Amino acid sequence: MSVIFHIDVNSAYLSWTAAEQLKNGAKRDLRQIPSIIGGDQKSRHGVVLAKSIPAKKYGIRTGEPVVNAFRKCPGLVMEPPDHKLYRQYSDRLMDFLREYTRVGTARGQEEYTASIEQVSVDECYVDVTEFVKRYSSPVDGAMEIKNEVCRRYGYTVNVGISSNKLLAKMASDFEKPNKVHTLFPEEIQVKMWPLPVSELYMAGHSSVEILQKLDIHTIGDLARMDPKLIELHLKSHGRKLWEFANGIGSDVVEAEPAEAKGIGNSTTLSQDAVSEEEAKEVLRVLAASVGRRLRRAGQKAKMLSVEIKYHTFESVSHQRQLGRATNQDQDIYEEAKVLFRELWDGTPVRLLGIRSSKLVQEDEPEQLSLFDPQFQPDPKREKLNQALAKVREKYGDRIVRKGMS
Structure with a gap:
């Protein structure tokens, strides 16, 4: 153990x-x-x-x-x-x-x-x-x-x-x-379940309000509920909260070598973001910044994480191993959106950050799947990404935006 x-x-x-x-x-x-x-x-x-x-x-x-x-x-x-x-x-x-x-x-x-x-x-x-x-x-x-x-x-x-x-x-x-x-697994029912559900890790204000409407007031109440019901009201974040209430979590401490701690960027917002659309605009700019810094360093990332700091100053983060290493703005942005959706609990957001890690050299050979179109080389897409990167390098990250996201 x-x-x-x-x-x-x-x-x-x-x-x-x-x-x-x-x-x-x-x-x-x-x-x-x-x-x-x-x-x-x-x-x-x-x-x-x-x-x-x-x-x-x-x-x-x-x-x-x-x-x-x-x-x-x-x-x-x-x-x-x-x-x-x-x-x-x-x-x-x-x-x-x-x-x-x-x-x-x-x-x-x-x-x-x-x-x-x-x-x-x-x-x-x-x-x-x-x-x-x-x-x-x-x-x-x-x-x-x-x-x-x-x-x-x-x-x-x-x-x-x-x-x-x-x-x-x-x-x-x-x-x-x-x-x-x-707080070992055998101590959960005595030490953790009697606590208010608001004290559960990643249970933000909005999530707690919804849980209380379901007559869930303690962590134990949540742990004993049907997870499908929680998912119905809080989607994937609800499933994660139910797992946490039952003490389910990773036992892998993911240390990073000192020489490859990663490249990232974060920003404190002038006004709290209260909608996904507002957050996505910020993530787009951050993704462009991280992508540009990776390219300047001649590196690609195999892992990305998104950090959220709520208006209450509570910070949470979520990371994902990528299917292939990348340093392209759009790839980083798409992954960041997925991570944000899985992490955000609807509470106003004060700070957003994107961080890349598990870096490899840009010219390192990579093994691509013969069957997954997501990983197939796309010359047109690569040229477009390079052109957009040059424009953003010269005029700033906000100068070019996609019409749909």
Whole structure:
């Protein structure tokens, strides 16, 4: 059985800002006072990005306008976001985890390094199946990692433990901060099923409203329902939620080599996208950008993923292995649309992103199916794609659009 940790930094932006300030001689710890990470109220970043536990006691919520937070707590301390700093702290954490989970054989001739799948700047999955064999239990290994992060870097993390990624993620979201929790399949009915269905991974506001109309209020209610009924109301996303409610998830931690992490692009929207048509226009532009960057690098992608950040600041992503490697804008766009439809729950979208991975050299030979027309060379299509790419390169991604999509 696999053992997987989901490691999540507690209030990352605020914690990392506080840790850096203390390292530079600050007398106060932002985490101990009512404080937030926010931005210019005139921009899209004029919202609360992270909050301290004392700020939470005033009813301050992540994602609400900064001006509202100050009404609730006039003495609130606000610091601006520093994404360069956050990336540095994130990289240090990933490097630490790779080194700390390294396992040698008895003779020291071979080495095992845990697979790490980073899913955002402040969270990752780690396959620790081999690593935890040196401990009496996985909890002991998780506690050691959690405590060592705090000792070395001055901030805390939560660690969720299970045999698949979904349950490890759910476990890490239990009581915070600075905690270790397990959620193995045999613990689902006791630990997960009594929770409100809104706490299920990927259950957004719109989905929860529909489920509640079906008299589904807890995760257990959903798990015991006929999945066909859920699909009738929420389509493929409903089936996915039903699977999650029953603890069904992947146990494969998909680590990427450092030299092939992929090429991607994302954008924060000036106004939340509330329809598929609005989202598709953004995806088209992003696909053109990713395609152009792949071609410039002389590479093609074998995998694509789409990221959605909702207006609530909840982030979700979905990826797909491609039938053939590509760096063509239209191919990327078509795949991105499918991924978006499978992922989106109808909630207003604040950010969209497309990322390519499993990159190969553009001139690498590929095996095409003799029977699948999708994979047959099409000289006319290739010439059209090349012409469109040149036009977009010169005049911008938005200059050419298809009439139908």
